[in-house]
Amino acid sequence: LALLLDNVERLGGSWQRAAQISLFLQIDASEAEGQALREQIGAMDEVAEAEWISREQALLEFQQQSGLGEALKELPDNPLPGVVLVTPREVDKVTLEALRLRLAELPKVQQAQLDLVWVERLTAILNLGDRFVFGLTLLLVMALLLVIGNTIRLHIENRRTEIEVIKLVGGTDSYVRRPFLYMGALYGLGAGLLAWLVLAYGLGWLNAAVIRLAGLYGSDFALAGVPAGDGLSLLLGAVLLGYIGAWLAVARHLNELEPR
Template sequence: MKQPTRNPAKGAGRTATEPRPPRPAGAVTARTRLSDRWHSWLGHHREMAAEALRRFFATPLASLMTAVMIAIALALPATLQLGMGNFQRAVAGWDGQPQLSVFLHRDARATAVERFTEALRDDAAVADVTYISPEQALAEFQQASGLGEALAGLGANPLPAVLLVRPAAVAEPQLQALAARLRDSALTDSVVLDMAWVQRLARLTELAQRISLGLGLLLALGVILVVVNTIRLHIENRRDEILVVKLVGGTDAFVRRPFLYSGLWYGLCGGLLAWLLVAVGVALLSGPVAGLAASYGSGYALQGPGLTYLLGLGGGAALLGLCGAWVAVARHLRAVEPR
C-alpha cells in the first residue's frame, strides 16, 4: 500500500517541541472605573432633570393647572400657620397681656422698694414695671368704687404700695416661675396672678396648631395624589418609549428617573405659587389690619412670608412631588413590561 506523501512546506520552520501560537481571544471585557461611573450617573441625572423641565414647559396649560392645584392645597395650611404666628405676635404686644400684682409690705423702706423696682426692670423675664404708691392706689379705689366719702373718714391709708409687673413671656411655666421668684423676696407681701385667660389663650393656641397640623397633613396627602395621577398619565403617554428602553436593557432606575424629576418640578412650581398666593393675601390684608391697629393706638403690622417661608414651601412641595412620583412609578411602571 502506498504511504501518503507529506507536504514538506506544511509545518516548516516549526519544530515538534515548539508551542503553537495562541488563538484569538474573541470579545474582550472592559472594566469601567468608579469615577467614570460616577460622572456618567451625574450626567444622566442632569440630562433627565433638564428633559423633565422641557416636558413641563412643553405643555404649559396642563402643567400650570397641576401646579395651581398643588399651590392651593399648600397655601391653605401655610396661611393658617402664618396667621397663628401673627396672632401670637399681636397677643405678645397687647397691653392687656397678663400682669402680676406684687403687694409690698407696708413697713418697706422707700430706698429698698426703689432698688427692688430697678432690679426687676433689669430682669430679662420682665418687660415693664409700674410702681403705684399707697396714695395713688387709694385715689384709684375711691374713683372706681364710689366710696370716696366713706374712705375719707379713715384715719390711715389701708392700701399698700403695689408693683404691676408685665412679664416678657406669656407662657404659663414662665409666669409661674416669675411669680415664685417674686414671692421669695423679703419686700413682697403677696403676689396675685390671674391665670384664667392665660390658660384659655394657651388652649386656643394649642387647638389652632393641631387643626393646622391636621389640615396640613390632609392637604399634603392631596398633593401626593395629584402628582400620582399626573405621573400616571405621563407613564401611559410614554408606554412605547418605556418598552423600547427596557428591550435594549434599560434598568428600572434608568426608566424611573425622568418621572421622578417631573414630580419634583411639579411640586417645586406649586410651592413657589403657594408662597406667591400667601404673599398676595398678606399684602391685601396689611392695609386694613394696620388701620384697625391704629384705631386702638397700636403700630402693629402683619408679617408676611419671608425667605424662610419661601424655602420651606418650595422644598416641602418639591419633596411631596418627589414622593408622589415615586408612588406612581412604583405602582404603574410594573405593568409596562416587554413580552
C-alpha cells in the same frame, strides 16, 4: 395658617400682660422703696418689664375706672397700696408660679397675685392652634402626594407605548423613571412658587385691614410678611413632595408596563 399663628404669637406684650404678676406692697411702703423694688425686679432674668404704680396713681386710676370718684374723695385716707406690675418673659404656668413665689418673699411685698386661669387658657389656645396647623399640614401633604401621583400616572398612561418600546430595546427602570421624577420636581417647584406669591399677596391684602383694626386700639401692630427662610423652605418642601409623589406613582405602575 402657620404664618398667621406666628403673627398672633408676636403679640407677646398682649399675651404677657394677661399673665402679669401684681405685687401689692404694704401700706407703709414709701415711694423710694417702691422704685427700688421695681428696679430690683426689673433686673431679674425671668422678668421682661416691671412697672411701679404709686398709691396716689392707683387711687386716681380707680376713681376713673370705677365711677366712684366723688365717693372716694370723702375717704379720710388712701386705702390702696402701691403696686408693682411684673411682666414675665415666658408665659408658662410652672415658671410663673415659681416666679410668683419668689417675688412674694421680697421685702415690703404683702401679696403677689397671678391669674393662672388666663395663662392656662392662653396656653391651651396656642397648643390648639399648633395641633390644628400640624394636622392640616399632614392632610395637605397627603393631598399633594395624591394629586401629583395621579398627574404622573396620567402621563405614564399617555406614554405607555413609548415606555414599552424603551423597555423592549433594553431600557432600564431607572432610565424610564428619571423623566417622570424630573416632571414631579418641576410640578412641585411651580406649585411652591405659586403658593409663595399667593401667600405674600394674601398677607399684604389682609395686612391693610389688620393695620386699621390695630390703629383703633392705639397699636402699631402689623402682620409680618413671608420670611425668606420660610419661602425657601416652602419651595424645597414642595419640590421634595413633587419628587416623592412622582416616585411613588412610577414605582406603582412601572412593573405593569412590560413589553408584550
